[in-house]
Amino acid sequence: MLEVQGLVTNYGMIEALKGVDISAAEGRITCVLGPNGAGKTTLLMTIAGLLRPRRGSVTFEGRDITAASSAAVVHQGLALVPENRLVFPDMTVRENLVAGAYTRLARNRGEAMADLDRMLERFPVLNARVNANAGTLSGGEQQMLAVARALMTKPRCLLMDEPSLGLAPLIVAEVFNIIRELNEDGVTILLVEQNAHMALTVAHHFFLLDQGLVAFDGDPGAMAEDEVIQRAYLGSAGG
Amino acid sequence: MLELHSLSKHFGGVRAVDDLSLTVNQGEIFGLIGPNGSGKSTTVNLICGVFPTTSGAVVFEGQDITDAASHRVVAAGIGRTFQNIRLFGDLTVWQNLWVAQNSVEERETGWFARWLGGQRRGRDYAGELLKFAGLADRANELARNLAFGEQRRLEMARALAARPKLLLLDEPAAGMNAEEVGQLATRIRALREHGMTILLVEHVMELVMGVTDRIAVLNFGQKIAEGAPAEIQSDPAVRTAYLGTADA
Amino acid sequence: MSDFWWDVIDPIQSVLDGVMFGSIYALIGIGFTLIFGVMHKINLAYAAASIGGAYASLAAFQLLSAPALVVFLCAAVASGVIGYAVYICCFRFIPEHLPLATLMASVGMLILIDEVVVHATAGMPEPYPAMFDDVMIDLEPFWVRGDLLMIFVLSVIAMMILLYILYRTRLGIATRAVAQQPAAAQLCGIGQQNTNAVTFIITGALGGLAGAMVGASVGILSPLLALPLTVKGLIVTVIGGLGSIPGAIVAGLLVGGFENVFQYFRGVTERDIYVMLLLFVFLTFRPQGLFGRMSTRD
């Protein structure tokens, strides 16, 4: 469904991606693991159209979206839940969700509003604070909001950048439950995670990104969990 | 040499650093690791006086430098690099070092001589640093035109130009390839040979495990473990921090 | 009434007038603050565009002898168009990391707009229509100028429309989203450049109304007005807190009232020194302004 080939991107003065090939299959959860600075966030930002790659291509459902603007990417049915949530702090929860449905408001406002109500049903946490400013929400609530906001674009593929970042374990589990549920509803998911254990429990396929290159590509079973973590975070065995 | 006493920093309701105490000894390479968002960079910024602390104290060589202005921290003998490289892009490589030599010479010659000092002053030392950083032939290039790896090296050289006693390296290996990481490790060890104390904040474990003497692990702003690299690698609390809890 | 009573009543009356006139400062302040909020840049041509729009609406007044309210609306429309032109000329194509170039370009635009006006009118003051300009509402011992009240009411309506647009429409969502989190706004499919352009048009329209209100309150227009309005507008923006619309409103009224108090007590030649002092007091003791927050975003 999503194909990334030979992607090279600079982030500021850093060449963050040095030729990355990954793919996400339809209806599955694909996970990209890797230490900080490996280029995971850059990868997602490039796919989502926030950064322009220097080389390589991004194809989504057979269409080339390499140079597309982020608005066009959203239009194609691809949404990114950014790192650190990036909710609109001075807008209410409801307004954040409306902003998520921005591209649909002009065409079919009624449907978008109905979706909004459904979204609030699905995330009771948000429903409880629907008129509160997003900036006052806790980290977990903000993460839920960011996911819900991305879902409001009606994506067929969801990119998630470290959804567990800075969240307490209980909340992390909740987030992952939602990821699983979304996937069961048919949304393809490309997940970038640091919390390897949680990620591997949901992922169907994973990539290991290290210093801007893919270091490993396989099914979760292909490597022992410990080995994965060891390689990803604590250095190669014995290093 | 450097002591943090119950250091805390709260941003609104978020406890970025929470009651952190640790001691870095003279001549040691000390590693500070932890998952993303665990408060490592905030700790560095607190030591360097970038933000005011919420509570606690920073003591360097017996001198309380809590909340001292950044340039005073440098004058006290602490140099640093940044996670996301902050060079003076419109200055040349050589000028980047030159600027940083400012504070050393203030100590040595007073401000007037320092400001009016010609280009020659400090050139030898800068030349040495450039050689050390492998940038000797790039001295007149604008910093922004350097390759990424060169920029990292220049930033380290710039920190050294102020002749610090303690060097804070904030993720110096981020974005480097294996070969560059190897060179970095060599360089860090060489610095220690020269008597430099180093506080290394890093994610690249090959580097941390390879060069440090002791490591402290942060999670949610708190220290969850401290010890030699081997101890840390097998510490269950550390695993949990990186893993997340398996069955929540 | 005795002189003593006049000495008490007059300053109060001055404040009253000043506050009502301050609604114009508020409108200008909102424009600066909104553009700053969305683009993090200053548009120095803003007040000039406002006066330019008011001048353009004179065509409707002089050629079609349209009623005052229609003329005001024409001013808003014309200024919206000028606002768009300013965006294209000074903001659209200049790289984002060069704010100084944008600043300078907007200065060039300020001069250009002023000079176009001078050319079209030979610099002559032009009479501008007002509503209720011969009405005096007598509230013994105070009285309220009919046209100032009208200006105040119209300004309040304009602000309410703006707030409605910002808080109740798709456009408003986009504007606020870009202002608060530009990257996330793009991820929601909100085009940043379109939003910027629309912001310029909306603020332009608001400025046009402000220009029309100035014209209506004095009864005449002059290209002289652009520069002092720029200065007052910027002061209002800072006192209100950068990017804060309620701040700009309150600060506008505050500056209007404050100015008149000091005009009354210290005379017109010293008046502006006190306005500057007010600004310095804010910068020293409350640099984030009335309603602004210390930004922690990088």
Add this chain to the structure above:
Amino acid sequence: MDFYYGMAQLIGVHTLLGLSAYVVLLTGQVSMAQAGFFAIGAYLAGMLTVLAGWHIVPAMLLAAVASAFVATVVGFPALRVKGLMLVVATLAFGEAVRIFWFNFDYQIAKGNIQVGPLGGEGFKQIRYFPENGWSTADVALFIWAWVIAAMVALWWLDRSRVGSVLRAVGEDELAAQSVGINLTAVKVSAMTIGGFIAGLGGAIYAHYTTHIEHLNFGVILATFAIAYPILGGLSSVIGVLIAVIFIQGFLVEVLRFMGDWRNLLFGALIVLAMNVRPDGLFDARAMRTLRRLFGARDA
């Protein structure tokens, strides 16, 4: 020839004004206070030569020192604010200075006329140059001696460590602090140098026009002060000179033959220039080309 000497004088005065903003701008501060410092220099120097009968050189120096002092005092609070806030704060300061002179009266009798600043009516008869028989060429040379001194000093400063330090602060304050630069000292020093040069410029200006009044030192002048370095590009003092020649020489004088159109073109060409060359007319690339022309190695 007189006319060209006159133009040279005018360009010289404006170059000083531009240079004063240039130094401050290097540290990343957009100061709209330069017109204020310029006014202080103008009024003080005028008072010293006209009322106290001083020679022009000490009068200029004292006036410049006074404006440098005021600039230092302004520099400290200005440290607290950045960006737009600094623009507005300095703008307000400049206006406050103007209003001060607007309210300032001090006149004495000289011959059969009253001389000295007289509030809103201005300060006339600052005729040091003609009264002492200086020809237009003399005055132009005198002014350019100062301008060249200032340019050479700043050029040298630019190439010395100070220049690097100023630019480092302008580029990244946090990084500058973390290599041991004292931001306060650097920013206030830049303000002081800027104040001194603006004071010199103002002192010359007063004697150049022979009559000054507060309206000369308003927002427009402050805007021009920063326009020169921005338009010229911040890569070198040459840029300031080029921008002054572009505005005062080209836009004002050369286009004079266009009559009515000149004023419309004035603003339009500034807008165009910033769109075409957002880095300034004389950016770093032009600088290198120029160096090569003179056979210098890229240093």
Add this chain to the structure above:
Amino acid sequence: MKRLLTIAAALGVAMSVGTAADAADRTVKIAGFGAMSGVVRSFGINTQAVMQAAAKAINEAGGVKLADGSMAPMEVTFDDDRCNAEEGISVVRRLASGDAVVGVGPTCSNVAEPLFGILQAKAGDEGDSGLQFPIFTDTAIKGGLAKISEWAFRNVPNESQMYKSLFEWLASQHPDAKSVYGGVEEDFAHSRFTWYKVMKTRSADVGYEVKGESKWLLNDTNFTTQVREMKRAGADIIAISAHPFTTCGVLKEMARQRVKYKVLVGLTSSSSLETLNGCAKQAEGIIIPTSFAPVNPEAVAAADAAAALGGSADLHSAAAWEIMMILKDVIEAAGIQATADSVQADRMAIRDGLANLKTTKGLLGEIQRTDEGEAVKPYVYVHADDGSWAVLHDPNA
């Protein structure tokens, strides 16, 4: 380098001043200058039109007689000084470097002051290196400027005398009016000078009680406080010394606050179209002394000639008409050569001629000239009557 040189050369050519004309076609070059941009643009437009109209009239009548008896046409140029001191200086230096024999301008008093300052103070003073170029000013009206230099002459009305006689006349016409209250634009030199040094003192001389003044600034927009002060003072005569923009603003505010007065007096410069354009209704009845009104055939003819060239003759621009006529007479009397080599001598001759004039002809009658280069012009009192200026009283009649 080549490109730089080309640019420099191009700049030089573009900035070069006109070189002396061919001896064969001798013309007498009169250089007008003033504000063609900014808020006082209309003044420049009027002066330019009037000067051209006057030159046309003179040339149609054969031109100017030179020293050798030949007739030469008058040629008028006009430059914009933007009402800016520095530009004014540049313009005059450029004119002085060219072949114009005399300058006519500027519009603004704040340009006139520095301009007169850079001229030689005493003609022929070796120790004074000021410019030696005669300037004959039509518009800049602030009191007492021409004494700055012996090369400076003005044909502007003497406000001091005009207002003195105006107040005297008012005293006879309105014996019940006892007090005066002023309104002054504080930051504009001319307005300020005229109130404090002219209106205020002259009305006191006549015996009026001066109750004070309201002050505002050039670009003020809110006059409520000032007009309230005015209303509270309750003076019989209100004298407004301000330019048309704020004059209109204040008049409108006075109407709103229903300020009662017996007589309204305005500033000379306000007796122009601008005021009527801005606030004809509120200005109704305002009395202004002026040195020009189309009251006789000659004045009407001048006004019509100006109108034909797109300008309007008012007290300022009409002075330019008079200046052209005076210059013609002076040139003919002094006998200039108008050749490329004689420019400086011609200028000196014109200066001397102007300095020696005791009286000149004016559109409203004979103009007296003082030793300081100022004019004492005949004047009339006009008032705004039904949207146009009408002569209220002619003190000379």
